[in-house]
Amino acid sequence: MPQHDSPSATPLPQDAHERQRLENVHPSGWRNPLPAASYHLVVVGAGTAGLVAAHAAAALGAKVAVIERALLGGDCLNVGCVPSKAILRTSRLYAEMRNAQQYGAQVPEEFRVDFPAVMERMRGIRARISRADSVRRLSAAGVDVFFGEALFTGTDAVTVDGAKLRFRKALIASGARPDTPSIPGLAEAGYLTNENVFDLTALPRRLLVIGGGPLGCELAQAFCRFGAQTIIVQSKPMFLPQEERDAAQILSDAFARDGIEVRLNTTAVNVRMADGQKLVDLVREDSKSTVEVDAILTGTGRVPNVTGMNLEAAGVDYVATTGIRVDDFLRTSNPRIYAAGDVCLENKFTHTADASARIVVQNALFLGRRRLSALTIPWCTYTDPEIAHVGLYVREARERDIPVKTFTIPMHDVDRAIADDEETGFVKIHVKERTDRILGATIVARHAGEMINEITLAMVAGIGLGTLARVIHAYPTQAEAIKKAADAYTRTRLTPAIQSLLQRWLAW
Ligand SMILES: Cc1cc2nc3c(=O)[nH]c(=O)nc-3n(C[C@H](O)[C@H](O)[C@H](O)COP(=O)(O)OP(=O)(O)OC[C@H]3O[C@@H](n4cnc5c(N)ncnc54)[C@H](O)[C@@H]3O)c2cc1C
Numbered sequence: 004m005p006q007h008d009s010p011s012a013t014p015l016p017q018d019a020h021e022r023q024r025l026e027n028v029h030p031s032g033w034r035n036p037l038p039a040a041s042y043h044l045v046v047v048g049a050g051t052a053g054l055v056a057a058h059a060a061a062a063l064g065a066k067v068a069v070i071e072r073a074l075l076g077g078d079c080l081n082v083g084c085v086p087s088k089a090i091l092r093t094s095r096l097y098a099e100m101r102n103a104q105q106y107g108a109q110v111p112e113e114f115r116v117d118f119p120a121v122m123e124r125m126r127g128i129r130a131r132i133s134r135a136d137s138v139r140r141l142s143a144a145g146v147d148v149f150f151g152e153a154l155f156t157g158t159d160a161v162t163v164d165g166a167k168l169r170f171r172k173a174l175i176a177s178g179a180r181p182d183t184p185s186i187p188g189l190a191e192a193g194y195l196t197n198e199n200v201f202d203l204t205a206l207p208r209r210l211l212v213i214g215g216g217p218l219g220c221e222l223a224q225a226f227c228r229f230g231a232q233t234i235i236v237q238s239k240p241m242f243l244p245q246e247e248r249d250a251a252q253i254l255s256d257a258f259a260r261d262g263i264e265v266r267l268n269t270t271a272v273n274v275r276m277a278d279g280q281k282l283v284d285l286v287r288e289d290s291k292s293t294v295e296v297d298a299i300l301t302g303t304g305r306v307p308n309v310t311g312m313n314l315e316a317a318g319v320d321y322v323a324t325t326g327i328r329v330d331d332f333l334r335t336s337n338p339r340i341y342a343a344g345d346v347c348l349e350n351k352f353t354h355t356a357d358a359s360a361r362i363v364v365q366n367a368l369f370l371g372r373r374r375l376s377a378l379t380i381p382w383c384t385y386t387d388p389e390i391a392h393v394g395l396y397v398r399e400a401r402e403r404d405i406p407v408k409t410f411t412i413p414m415h416d417v418d419r420a421i422a423d424d425e426e427t428g429f430v431k432i433h434v435k436e437r438t439d440r441i442l443g444a445t446i447v448a449r450h451a452g453e454m455i456n457e458i459t460l461a462m463v464a465g466i467g468l469g470t471l472a473r474v475i476h477a478y479p480t481q482a483e484a485i486k487k488a489a490d491a492y493t494r495t496r497l498t499p500a501i502q503s504l505l506q507r508w509l510a511w
Contacts, residue, residue: 050077394443
């Protein structure tokens, strides 16, 4: 079983896919170029935020350098979104095969889960997608690529691998890493995080997942569906604590149906080894229990990468737990230096890393005044069903004294969801009372991540729910749930006065 690895470790090539990925994102024998006299923009970290900024700035004619200590593409490509979504897809297939009879198909009861093949497929997908993040593409765009640790030596200079890079502006996009829970015995027993779980080539027979956030929930469901006996512990009373209670409840129910052992309000307090097994002590209120597992996966949050860069020399303020301090324009305490992505944002998503990097390019290089607070940011947890959200939650609207009216459509009222046997969930859209201005929405559905984009578009473009009622949605699609919610809003416009007017018109 792989043990926890250092955050910057570069995995060794294991097969053709891995060799291809590494050739793209950290080629063997790479030699850093001679630095230019000065750069318009030096980017520290080549994850999503760094790559987006580098490509955008170079396309606009800026002289750009990128410094990356490990792998181009950062977390999303290498140990985050891409590998996780690839294995989730296969886990869904296995779940559907187990339910095949429901669809009128016969699958042998004891079909084999080929875990090594699942992971090989994932590596193939990751290698393919790595082309977009490759050194070749960056170099072709005119960006100087430096591999090594970035170390600031002043307010306008940074060193890497012995070379000094001077900059007019810099972007710190150093991302985040897994936050390890301080559980006695955990380190000695060994554990998995997102940084090594995708290196597994054998399925753990019994898996304990610590943490009920997006990462823990997605991977617990995937590994359970691959056949691992999976227990998930969550210290809070529900999964995905920031989501609405009914959404989180649907997820708990789905986990139970999958056969995941759900332990809410439960904390892992100690780990010890016995006969090669990991024994984990759990505490729930006053009751204690011990579970025996082969592997432990932690998903208890992310901490920003702020140390080791000598940010003090650069005059960049940070807080170890929350990251680099930025203003609404993403400028740090050093006006030459900006930050983007996980290292400074509360919403740690690839699309926010991307959006924040675009803001930085405009504000840092082109006198832009774009604000982070102006963004409308959706997100999605890719469990089955998916849970997606955008805008305000009801509790947030109430905190701001905004009166809210909510329109909810259960997915079992949507023809396509019935036809697909994907009836679990709902579309819930919140508007400001007595108006059709959309404040926010939560969608729980098989394809919630796709559906939330329509609501995000409406919010960004200032399109009200009344207008969505006039948008023809192709039949049958699950997104019709949004149209139904919009129709429900339109019906509220039929006040008694309007109804009686209509009746008089018809009578005439
Ligand atoms: C398992 C998992 C699944 C996820 N799934 C999703 C999803 O489905 N959708 C979604 O939107 N988000 C998802 N995320 C979150 C997403 O991966 C991150 O929000 C995104 O990668 C952040 O990009 P970034 O550029 O800010 O940082 P990173 O991708 O972390 O990139 C930072 C880079 O900086 C480099 N670096 C750090 N310090 C230095 C230094 N001193 N010198 C040089 N280089 C340095 C690092 O090596 C790294 O390559 C997931 C995350 C995980 C862990």
